[in-house]
Amino acid sequence: MTIDDLIEAVIAREGGYVDDPADRGGATRWGITEKVARQRGYAGAMRTFPRDEAVAIYRRLYWLRPRFDAVAARAPALAAELFDTGVNMGPAVAGGFLQRALNALNRGARDYPDIARDGAIGPATLAALDGFLARRGAAGEAVLVKAVEALQGARYLDLAETRPANEVFLYGWLANRIGS
Structure with a gap:
């Protein structure tokens, strides 16, 4: 699987907007927490957090920065x-x-x-x-x-x-x- 395939699978599993009071992560969309979105400069409502921004965050913060791409090789x-x-x-x-x-x-x-x-x-x-x-x-x-x-x-x-x-x-x- 490519990183694009992995990101698509995560987004499919995580779904759209969720804000479960029992979840300490708070509001999420596409599996990205509001805290992470805000740290990356997103200022809008999490209900409308763009999918393409989620994809970019997954690639940068959860693949490239931790060097999982080097493991993949x-x-x-x-x-x-x-x-x-x-x-x-x-x-x-x-x-x-x-x-x-x-x-x-x-x-x-x-x-x-x-x-x-x-x-x-x-x-x-x-x-x-x-x-x-x-x-x-x-x-x-x-x-x-x-x-x-x-x-x-x-x-x-x-x-x-x-x-x-x-x-x-x-x-x-x-x-x-x-x-x-």
């Missing part, structure tokens, strides 16, 4: 998962999930050194990903996707347990975000 399915997780939880959280998985899968730093879990996809994270893929091949990419999804699912459960208002979202998060 190595492991496209993993990059797609990181993008989706980043849209829902923040790109730094998604990057941190990848770093945590890479550290746990490096066989005691025999395959490549441990990396900082700072959520930023930089040279060290990409080198670790390269080392992992060189060792594990194409099957390794699928394992990394599963690891990121497992961490994502665990975070959803934590969110529901620590804030009971989130329980109304848990089923949908697990049904629509894990393995999709």
